[in-house]
Every structure is written in C-alpha cells, then in structure tokens.
C-alpha cells in the first residue's frame with residue numbers, strides 16, 4: 764500500500780494572491796517582508812472594508828504556482844497517495860468564507876488535474892487528517908504525521924533547526940528538496956526491481 768501525503772495549498776502550492784489583493788485595495792507595495800507574523804490582513808487599515816472587497820475577488824487569479832510543485836507532485840504521485848488539504852475559513856469572516864471553497868476547488872482542478880478531486884479536503888483542523896507524511900507551512904498543521912515537513916515561508920523562516928528538531932519537524936526550502944527527500948532510495952529500488 765502506498766504511503767499518504769497531505770499537501771497544504773496556500774504558501775505551499777500557490778502564493779501571492781492574497782497579498783496582491785491587499786496591495787490593490789490599499790494602494791501599497793507590501794512584500795512578505797512587511798508581514799509581521801502569519802496573518803497578512805494585519806497590514807490592512809480597515810479590515811471590514813477590505814474583506815468586503817476581498818470576497819468579490821478570487822485571490823487565485825492573482826497568485827503564482829510555487830516553483831516545481833507541479834512536476835514534483837506528478838512524480839510523487841507514482842509512489843504516494845497525494846491529498847491536498849487546505850483551510851478555507853478566514854478568521855475575520857468565518858461565515859462568509861464559503862466562497863473560498865469554490866475558488867480553491869477550481870484552482871486545484873485547473874492546476875493539478877492529475878490529482879483526483881476525491882483527494883481534496885477543505886478543513887481548518889488538519890490534526891484530524893490521518894496521513895503518513897504532512898507538508899505545510901504552518902507548524903501546528905503538521906501534527907499527527909510520521910514525517911512532518913515544514914515548507915519554508917515568510918512567517919516561519921525564524922524557526923531554527925534545533926527548535927524544529929525538538930518538534931520532530933524537517934524543513935524543506937523548496938519542492939526539489941521535498942522530491943529528493945521523499946524519493947530517496949525509492950526510484951533506485953523500483954528501477955533495479957524492473958531489471
């Protein structure tokens with residue numbers, strides 16, 4: 764049986780759309796360097812007005828794919844069951860967050876057509892997801908996995924190796940790191956067994 768991998772979406776598969784909309788709305792040029800902590804919306808002066816604007820837009824129209832994510836997931840799919848698991852509730856507008864479900868679903872269908880839609884899970888509490896391996900940029904979301912991979916992002920850069928080691932977490936700076944780590948030994952094994 765293949766091992767399972769939970770892959771987060773925002774800041775792991777795609778990035779940039781949320782901050783783009785903040786800059787559009789505010790008339791600013793913020794970068795992720797300006798974000799203090801995890802929540803980008805803390806940059807916004809009037810959150811009510813911003814989120815009224817935000818839900819009329821689709822952040823995924825303005826984001827980019829993280830480099831190499833598509834090709835690496837295609838390869839990993841040969842050896843693992845891949846589940847895309849994404850939170851869709853924005854804490855400032857929990858009851859109006861439903862629109863994000865469709866946006867996320869459509870984005871994943873378009874960009875990762877080789878992942879079955881049955882393998883999408885939209886949920887905030889990822890600790891109830893039972894996968895062997897978890898890849899996420901948020902430390903708390905890695906709970907309950909045998910292999911925990913923290914995907915480097917603007918808000919987690921400062922965690923040092925020792926701290927992560929104490930949590931049983933490995934850092935990956937990019938998708939090529941993940942490919943190397945998760946295919947270590949596997950591709951050689953399968954090519955020699957074909958001989």
Ligand SMILES: [Mg+2]
Pocket residue numbers: 771772773774775899900901
């Ligand atoms: Mg994320």
